[in-house]
Amino acid sequence: MKDQYDVVVIGAGPGGSIAAKTAAKKGLSVLMIEKRQEIGDPVRCAEGVSKVWLRKHIEPDHRWICADVKGSRIFSPDGTMIEMAEEISGGEVGYVLERKLFDRALAYESAKAGADVVVKTRATGLITENGFVRGVKLMHLGEEKEVRSKLVIGADGIESKVGRWAGIDTSLKPADIETCAQFLMSGTGIDQDYCYFYLGNEMAPSGYIWVFPKGEGLANVGIGILGSKSGKKHAIDYLKEFVEQKFPDADILEIDVGAVPVSGSIERTIANGLMLVGDAARQSDPITGGGIINAMEAGRIAGEVAFEAISRNDMSTAMLETYEKRWRQTLGMEIDNSLIVKDVFIGFTDKEINSLAHSLENVNFSSMSLIDLLYALFRANKKLLWDLRVLFKNVVKHETGL
Amino acid sequence: MAIKVNKFKCGYCGACVGVCPTGALELVETWIEVDENCTSCGICARICPMGAIEVSR
Numbered sequence: 001m002k003d004q005y006d007v008v009v010i011g012a013g014p015g016g017s018i019a020a021k022t023a024a025k026k027g028l029s030v031l032m033i034e035k036r037q038e039i040g041d042p043v044r045c046a047e048g049v050s051k052v053w054l055r056k057h058i059e060p061d062h063r064w065i066c067a068d069v070k071g072s073r074i075f076s077p078d079g080t081m082i083e084m085a086e087e088i089s090g091g092e093v094g095y096v097l098e099r100k101l102f103d104r105a106l107a108y109e110s111a112k113a114g115a116d117v118v119v120k121t122r123a124t125g126l127i128t129e130n131g132f133v134r135g136v137k138l139m140h141l142g143e144e145k146e147v148r149s150k151l152v153i154g155a156d157g158i159e160s161k162v163g164r165w166a167g168i169d170t171s172l173k174p175a176d177i178e179t180c181a182q183f184l185m186s187g188t189g190i191d192q193d194y195c196y197f198y199l200g201n202e203m204a205p206s207g208y209i210w211v212f213p214k215g216e217g218l219a220n221v222g223i224g225i226l227g228s229k230s231g232k233k234h235a236i237d238y239l240k241e242f243v244e245q246k247f248p249d250a251d252i253l254e255i256d257v258g259a260v261p262v263s264g265s266i267e268r269t270i271a272n273g274l275m276l277v278g279d280a281a282r283q284s285d286p287i288t289g290g291g292i293i294n295a296m297e298a299g300r301i302a303g304e305v306a307f308e309a310i311s312r313n314d315m316s317t318a319m320l321e322t323y324e325k326r327w328r329q330t331l332g333m334e335i336d337n338s339l340i341v342k343d344v345f346i347g348f349t350d351k352e353i354n355s356l357a358h359s360l361e362n363v364n365f366s367s368m369s370l371i372d373l374l375y376a377l378f379r380a381n382k383k384l385l386w387d388l389r390v391l392f393k394n395v396v397k398h399e400t401g402l
Numbered sequence: 403m404a405i406k407v408n409k410f411k412c413g414y415c416g417a418c419v420g421v422c423p424t425g426a427l428e429l430v431e432t433w434i435e436v437d438e439n440c441t442s443c444g445i446c447a448r449i450c451p452m453g454a455i456e457v458s459r
């Protein structure tokens with residue numbers, strides 16, 4: 001670790017690693033720090049990603065792919081099943097990853113690109129001069145240290161303290177997170193070709209339970225509930241209940257916990273000399289909770305903008321605005337749409353979810369996308385889903401009688 | 403300090419850090435530290451996926 005870099009990236013998750021790799025590939029000197037002693041461990045829930053999107057960032061490698069999923073099966077509270085084939089399951093279905101190895105492989109990519117990667121090293125504050133972030137204060141193996149840089153990229157996940165140090169309010173309200181718990185289980189006996197989702201307010205208040213295959217008879221069984229519904233009972237309690245009832249004989253080989261921001265985009269993700277990416281920028285999808293691909297997309301944009309800014313020797317927000325604009329025009333749009341859907345769905349009673357599921361019983365989904373699924377739902381349930389109409393503005397124009 | 407984190411239950415996920423309105427929490431590798439900015443609002447205890455936090459007023 002040197003005393004000075006062009007860019008310091010805080011956090012070695014998928015967003016941080018892609019940012020570091022992108023910046024290093026452009027020839028910048030980059031330091032990426034991770035406070036945990038093992039990159040990727042402990043895992044913070046859900047490990048599904050879309051194939052198409054993953055390929056844009058890294059060539060899939062069997063060492064960190066546990067299962068190749070054909071489709072998903074969604075169960076409404078009364079047990080009605082909706083089955084979707086892989087092309088249409090949206091962002092989260094495709095591969096189920098071994099995050100420990102995946103995150104490490106991505107960090108390795110950034111190291112190969114020339115970035116310095118250091119673990120067991122925690123950022124404790126920012127160095128700020130004349131309103132500009134100029135580096136990071138660190139704690140490395142119990143010793144304090146200062147590293148100066150032209151830019152800092154905050155990729156510190158759900159905690160998002162880096163943003164707060166720079167004056168961006170990243171704190172989340174209970175209604176803006178899904179609080180999650182997950183067991184890695186053996187002996188569930190599930191069909192390893194599918195991801196399963198269980199909806200129901202008793203089982204998972206304003207959230208859902210997922211069962212993802214992890215290969216060789218293993219499965220991730222997890223739950224996310226809306227933070228505002230947590231309290232008397234916590235995510236882990238709901239998960240235990242489900243598992244006791246559904247897989248009484250299965251064994252728990254690992255427990256993971258975490259939280260996903262479902263707030264939708266926050267107001268600002270830049271400050272002078274600073275950019276935030278991934279969960280730290282609250283860029284996860286409010287419906288699927290998926291954050292891996294979004295973090296990687298944002299990481300790439302941040303790495304590219306870092307290079308531009310440093311080439312022009314301009315680290316001001318005026319310059320970094322390019323990052324803000326670019327991610328908002330792409331993933332930001334999808335996050336906004338998902339937020340609309342989330343806001344509609346979290347309000348539904350079990351009875352309403354059942355009736356939505358029934359309306360799709362005779363629809364064949366093998367050739368549809370998530371947005372098409374929503375549109376099919378919308379057409380059959382206009383009154384209930386009226387708030388979703390904005391999503392289909394272009395489609396709806398061609399329809400009569402609406 | 404007005405909150406108590408049960409380190410035997412905590413899964414060091416950082417969720418509590420992300421919701422604390424006053425920035426009083428810090429996840430240090432595998433444990434949570436609380437500073438004097440804690441107002442005992444109880445939000446962290448409510449959302450902790452493991453139910454590892456207790457607030458006393």
Ligand code: SF4
Nearest residue numbers: 412413415416418450
């Ligand atoms: S939310 Fe709970 S489990 Fe997660 S770090 Fe905080 S105390 Fe630990």
Ligand code: SF4
Nearest residue numbers: 422440441443444446
């Ligand atoms: S009780 Fe409130 S102020 Fe205190 S640590 Fe928890 S969330 Fe922060």
